[in-house]
Amino acid sequence: MxxxxxxxxxxxxxxxxxxxxxxxxxxxxxxxxxxxxxxxxxxxxxxxxxxxxxxxxxxxxxxxxxxxxxxxxxxxxxxxxxxxxxxxxxxxxxxxxxxxxxxxxxxxEIAPREPAGLKYARIPARTFQTNVPDTAVNLIGRTNEVRHILDVLSSSRAITLTGPGGIGKTTLALHVSRCIRPTFEGDIWLVEFAALADPNLVPAAVADVLGLDPGGNEMTAEAVARAIGNRPLLLVLDNCEHVIDATARLVETVLRLCPRTTVLATSQEPLQIAGEYVCRVPPLEIPRQHEAEPEDLLAFSAVQLFVAGLQASDSAFVASREAVYLIAVICRHLDGIPLAIEFAAARAATLGVEQVAAGLRNRFALLTRGRRTAAPRHRTLRATLDWSYELLPEPERLLLRRLAIFAGGFTLEGATAVMGDTGYPASAVLEGIANLVAKSFLSLDQSSSGTRWALPETIRTYALEKLVESGDADTTGHRNTSVHQASTQSLSNP
The missing domain is CATH 1.10.10.10 (Winged helix-like DNA-binding domain superfamily/Winged helix DNA-binding domain)
Structure with a gap:
């Protein structure tokens, strides 16, 4: 230069x-x-x-x-x-x-002559603060997501990472926070909501982490936002789903009153506020059924995560040809969900890959070895799904349980049929489906020519257990069989 x-x-x-x-x-x-x-x-x-x-x-x-x-x-x-x-x-x-x-x-440009004797004062650079931990796990298979979020952060002030429990939203948010720290001209603060039982305490939780004194006796979203004011800030709000309404009010207020604050949130569903950019965190890449060579299988991020986790627990493990094939099968059955794959890899270190692959039919009893320091809902696969399921209102739990009988996906007609004895009209069933998609329980089947939805295998297995526990399995199965037979009969006798 x-x-x-x-x-x-x-x-x-x-x-x-x-x-x-x-x-x-x-x-x-x-x-x-x-x-x-x-x-x-x-x-x-x-x-x-x-x-x-x-x-x-x-x-x-x-x-x-x-x-x-x-x-x-x-x-x-x-x-x-x-x-x-x-x-x-x-x-x-x-x-x-x-x-x-x-x-x-x-x-x-001609520089002006500096007056004699005038010296510029050297202003020390400000040291910005953060409570985001420096220690980081090896982030596998998220390069594209990291780049995308960094790009979005350059133009949006509210980004929500969504996806089912265990998909890695928190890990991704913390990694992005560490990546942006060298260039972000402001403080970066992490506020964890997982242990927060009362939504009314959301503003107080943020104020406590930021060391704010909003003044007055009432701790409101507006009081916190006015205390933040014009200071440059990246606010990372983690695990918002169980206090979603209070979080949405807080973030919307902060965006309105704090022009230099950016919010990065993680939640199983969007905040649904003006200006929000929703980034759905996808599963890791899983091999397709026809992938044949071990070298091809090892190129998939889900398989890489399993192997890395297994080698971390058992340094003597060697990924043989047979082991890689079984690992690919395990990753497919676990839908590429990082937390489930980590559980399976930890079990494989003590039971062997073959035993883990054979035991996936009873995956909730098998995958119970999480990190000791993990949040309670992330210590077993069942606990992760229990957390999400308990947040659903009862009509959506009922719908989810009954939709689990569809092994290959379903249409609106099929969903309405299995809910026929509940009195819910098709419009209410459609609204319930939309809510379950937003909350990461269902996914729209993009490969189908018509409109179909599907449950990931792990969620479907969990919902089937809940259906059996409810005593509703036989009735739901009979309704589905009757509807299927009537549909087949009408097609054969036009």
């Missing part, structure tokens, strides 16, 4: 990039940008409209350093956030690099 002179100014439309002052302006107003992000943008602006390879950027910004691509993407996301509505100016060429688009004019 120095070879072009320290006082060069690059201008394009409403943007002005001052190389010497290390400042970015939009319509004459300074735009905050981190030091590393500024250095990256300086390389891009000097090569405007030309592709700059990722390796070139990393060599220029971190010469001689060993830096992962995630770090580069964090700073790229920071630049996009600074560009705001013009974020498309920073163009990504997948797998290759980046280019800064626009008609950039360059001019040299």
């Amino acid at each position: 120095s070879e072009l002179g320290p006082n060069l100014v690059y201008e394009s439309g409403r943007w002005r990039f001052h190389l010497g002052r290390r400042e970015l302006y939009a319509c004459g107003v300074p735009v905050p940008i981190g030091a590393r992000a500024f250095e990256i943008m300086s390389v891009l602006v000097q090569s405007a409209n030309e592709l700059v390879a990722k390796d070139t950027l990393m060599d220029r910004i971190w010469p001689g350093g060993i830096v992962g691509e995630n770090t580069l993407h964090v700073h790229i996301a920071a630049i996009r956030k600074a560009l705001g509505r013009d974020r498309a100016m920073l163009n990504t060429v997948s797998g290759r690099g980046f280019r800064l688009l626009g008609e950039w004019a360059v001019r040299r």
Whole structure:
């Protein structure tokens, strides 16, 4: 940069990039940008409209350093956030690099003469605070999700990670928080709601972690938001599903009154507030039935997680050809859910892969060995599903139990039929299905030509147990058989 002179100014439309002052302006107003992000943008602006390879950027910004691509993407996301509505100016060429688009004019600005005897005071950089733990598990198979969330954080102020229990929402949120920390110009605070029994205590829980004193006797969402004020902040709210309404009110108030606060939440269902970006966390990749070679199977993230977990408990384990095939079967039966796979890997370290594969019919009795330090609902597979199931209102529990009789997915007609004796009209059944999809119990079958839904195998097995416990299994099965026979008969006798 120095070879072009320290006082060069690059201008394009409403943007002005001052190389010497290390400042970015939009319509004459300074735009905050981190030091590393500024250095990256300086390389891009000097090569405007030309592709700059990722390796070139990393060599220029971190010469001689060993830096992962995630770090580069964090700073790229920071630049996009600074560009705001013009974020498309920073163009990504997948797998290759980046280019800064626009008609950039360059001019040299004459620096004013510094008055004799005047010295600039060196202002120490502020040290931002966080309570996000530095220790991290090895995050397997989430590269695309991490990049996507980092990109969304550059343009959205409320992001909710949703998905069923055990899918890894918390792990992903904490990893993203650690990734963004080097460039985020503000504090990053984690507030855990899992142990919070009273929704009315949500504002107090946030205020306690942030060390706020809202003033007055009543701890409300508005009081907390006014205490936060204009301070730059990333607020990570974990496990919101059981206090969802109170959390939604708090976040909506914070977004309205705190212009420099961003919220990253984890919940089994969306907050459903204005401005929310919902990111559904998918299962890990699982092998298809026809995948044959062990090398192919080991390329799937679900299999990689199982092998990594097993080797962590048994360093002598070697992934033989036969073992890899069985691991692939286990991962398919567990729907690619990371927590369930971790349980299975821990059991395999003591019982063997063959015994775990054979015992999956009784998976809730088998998969009971979680980490000692885990939350109670994450210590067994059944406890994880119990937590989610107990949050459902009874009509949705009833619907879920009865839908479990469909092994290959179901249509609205089928769902309405098995609920026929309850008095619920088709509209109420459809609303219940929509709620169960939003709460991560069901998924829309995208591969079907018609509208069908399905239950993941683990959730279906759990719901069938609950159906048997309710004493409703025979009645529901008879209704489904009758409906199926009537449907077959009408098709054969048009």
